[in-house]
Amino acid sequence: MAVMTEPRHGRFGDFGGRYVPESLIPACAAVEEAFRSAWSDPLFRAHLDGLLVSYAGRPTPLTPALNLSTQLGITLLLKREDLAHTGSHKINNVLGQALLAGRMGKTRLIAETGAGQHGVAVATAAALLGLRATVYMGSRDIERQQLNVFRMELLGAEVIPVTSGSRTLKDATNEAMRAWVADTDDAHFLLGSVGGPHPYPWMVRELQSVIGDEARQQCDSVPDVVVACVGGGSNAAGTFAGFVDTTARLIGVEAAGGAAITNGAPGVVHGSRSLVLQDAEGQIAEAESIAAGLDYPGVGPEHAYLSSLGRAEYRTVGDAEVVEAIGRLARAEGIICALESAHAVAWVLRAAGTPDLPAGSRVVLTLSGRGDKDMATLRGGVA
Structure with a gap:
């Protein structure tokens, strides 16, 4: 389509x-x-x-996660937005x-x-x-x-x-x-995600498409799977933009407590019609996630559209899986990612070797940010 x-x-x-x-x-x-x-x-x-080059530090590298790849039986490549200036995409x-x-x-x-x-x-x-x-x-x-x-x-x-x-x-x-x-x-x-009234969903995706464009150029062939976390969805939209016209599967990973695509219904939030978490009366329901950046009841309308076409698939992971994923990535690769990004890592850890992500798959995963900001949460200081 x-x-x-x-x-x-x-x-x-x-x-x-x-x-x-x-x-x-x-x-x-x-x-x-x-x-x-x-x-x-x-x-x-x-x-x-x-x-973007002289100040933000682009292009960000596509880093082979060699140790995790060996452990999981796949080829995992990390698009390192955590290395951009200010620590995220x-x-x-x-x-x-x-x-x-x-x-x-x-x-x-x-x-x-x-x-x-x-x-x-x-x-x-x-x-x-x-x-x-x-x-x-x-x-x-x-x-x-x-x-x-x-x-x-x-x-x-x-x-x-x-x-x-x-x-x-x-x-x-x-x-x-x-x-x-x-x-x-x-x-x-200055809206930060691919939500809100037109032109923001389109404009923000265009500005974030540098992620996917770079990643595609950095790959020597089209990957089997492209993965990114999704709250409002700007890092995923920017990543998917580089691969939407290829054969790569596009996987967006939502927080289980804030999964608007998985659990939402059509509705309007913050100026656009998309999929939104709602209660029995149709009022916007509260999202809940350990990751503040994914603690949102809606999703960008382009993600709702890609889901309706079947062009992108959306999965959910829970808070406990996210915390485990941060630790495993840190110990295997020496990279401490943000709680948001860890949702994508958690899905890969869970799916690797299953029919959802068969052995030998080549995966590009966007690490949308670094984890410095989450140390208090991870240490149990703030719930």
């Missing part, structure tokens, strides 16, 4: 769209117009590409949107964050480009990601705790969007 490279009228099949208050329609339209202009401008692209999208904000004449970045990696990237880009940054973060996530809060503040960003609802990423996104409504003249809403 054909897979769209750009959503038609802002929609990926039945998903996507622009479900926002009337006051935000002009702001979303302005972002779309500005991004289309920038993305077709060779000077803008060259500026972004230059920053988030910098790819943030640098592009921050440059876009400057091109639009904006002076302030408004962002949401869960695990804090997006917030750190936003604070970093703001410092680099002379912009102000305001980052909304759930108070529960602040408690379990204190290192990243300190990093954001050290970089000059204002971190605003969100105490409503579950006090996690969903609620932080709500508050960030409300703040944007109040300041569309001066502020750009």
Whole structure:
């Protein structure tokens, strides 16, 4: 089946769209117009590409996990977004949107964050480009990601705790969007994932597609399987973009307590129609995950679309498997990955040697971030 490279009228099949208050329609339209202009401008692209190389440290390597490969009977290749500046894939999208904000004449970045990696990237880009940054973060996530809060503040960003609802990423996104409504003249809403109203799902995927494009170039042949963790889904969308037109199986791995594709139903959250966790009355249900970045009740609309086509498959893993996967990767390869990334590792550990991932398979797995931020959680300091 054909897979769209750009959503038609802002929609990926039945998903996507622009479900926002009337006051935000002009702001979303302005972002779309500005991004289309920038993305077709060779000077803008060259500026972004230059920053990705000289500042963010791209290309990130594709590292053979030799010891785990031997143990599992597969060939496992790790796409090392944990080695990008700020420690995750988030910098790819943030640098592009921050440059876009400057091109639009904006002076302030408004962002949401869960695990804090997006917030750190936003604070970093703001410092680099002379912009102000305001980052909304759930108070529960602040408690379990204190290192990243300190990093954001050290970089000059204002971190605003969100105490409503579950006090996690969903609620932080709500508050960030409300703040944007109040300041569309001066502020750009720098969304960190492939959700939200059009053009964000498409724009963020385009900015993150550098992951998949690099990985495909770094492979000497098309892998059998491409794996990435999925919350909102930006690292997976960027990774899949490089392989969606190949024969590779695409596997997205969700948190068992936040699996919108596996357990959700069509609904609207944060401006787009996708698959969403819902209660019996159709209200958005709370997600629950040890990984703050996956503690989200929805998923990007392109992932819902890829699932509906059968082009991508989605699996779930639980918290205990995730913690075990971090330890096993660390001891086998000397790499401590983020709790989010460990979901993808956990699925590979479970599936290797089964019909779902037969012996001899060649697997590309995106390590979306490093695990420094999760040490307190892993030591049992914060639940």
